[in-house]
Amino acid sequence: MKQMTFYGTALPGIEPEPYHGKLIVIEGPDGVGRSTQIGHLRAWLESRGHAVLDTGMTRSVLAGGGIKEAKLGHTLGRLTMHLFYATDFADRLENEMLPALRAGFVVLTDRYIFSAIARAVVRGADPAWMRAIYGIALVPDAVFYLRIQNASELAERLVMSGRGFDYWESGRDMYLGEDFFDSFVAYQTRMLREFDQMTAEYGFQIIDASRPVQRVAADLRRSVARVLNRREQRAATKGKGKPTVMTLAQSASAHESDKAGQKGDGSV
């Protein structure tokens, strides 16, 4: 059981009670393969007897439809978009994630607050403002950042997958390039920079996503198993007021997590 810790102001009406489940975040840029990996992870977790809830951005009952509709038009302003996403997040947090965590589920979320913050910040929003709004977020048990070297690699994958370029994923609203390709690369380069900057702050565990799908999946399984086996070692950090993830950040920085993590396993 782990005590609930929030990044900032906790949700009104929510007692920060202990919960049995695990909140596992898969973050990473558009087209890096997050949903494929979540599909694999889910099947694997279920085969091992874990109940899994998977959720992701714009999937809320409350605001999902409204956001998708607004994004189809041409009148969606930036502030409106940022706050619409925050509404979607809060609805899923309160009505999906927290109840599932209390019931002992493993919650796999395709993106969390980090993508939302990154998208807003590259569009000129004040980083402190976004962090204050998303202060309502529960500190996850782990954040796995599927990292890729550069934006052209992402573009290549997008083309290979046959999915093609999307208006928002290409940051077309930001007028960064003449065509979809240039715009995509310029936009995703900025996004990657934001993710990299958040890595230490939020204790992302980096998963090198440039490798083949199966290797990435194996890596993720190993890392998730570690999270699931983690004992109550962090009971001590509770009540310090510091987000738990800060202690994770030190143990799980960058590529070291692979090897160092295995050593760390024994000592935990």
Place this chain on the structure above:
Amino acid sequence: MIHYGEHEFPGQLFVVEGTDGSGKSTQLALLHQWLKAKGYPVFFSEWNSSPLVKDTTKRAKKRHLFTPTTFSLIHATDFADRTERDIIPPLKAGAIVLADRYIYTAFARDVARGCDRAWVRELYRFAVKPSVAFFFRAPLDVAIDRIVSARPQLKYYEAGLDMGWTDDEEESFKIFQGKILAEYDRMVDEFGLTMIDATRSIEKQQREVRRLVKQHMTKEAATTA
């Protein structure tokens, strides 16, 4: 990010605030008529009216999907759209923008529902500061009488029934309005709201509103000239 805050647009923003039944919409409509008659370009914007957001809000209200946090966030989203669409552009164009309810409504309601005071204020940091924010203050029993006698059925969120204070609609509404009024009272100094005694006659209140608006506009005109 743009912090509109104390704007330097050529237009003017006047907003009315107060509990349900305070008579603020009536006062704003009268002000609107007067300004139009004087030949000013006037743009009117009301709470909860964003074309992008209002369907989501309406549906969620009907299905009782809101928590205090999502109620707060969807209204901030609606307000953001109106800021970007209805408020900034007319102010830049030099119009007078009239808003029926503004950020103070959110501060009062959301905090009455248990949201954190500082968090809600931070949420609305992008808002434009009004030239004058009128707060029509009516004592609780007066405002409640006006609403209860005029409207047979109170709406779920309007009555604060989502908070589960009591099952009695009217009782819940009274509790909720009491909390809202207490929040407004705190905000008078915090945000320099202009208090209007809403128990006086409609004509007297309107005379005061017009006097203050006029004063402000001549002052502005004088400083920019």
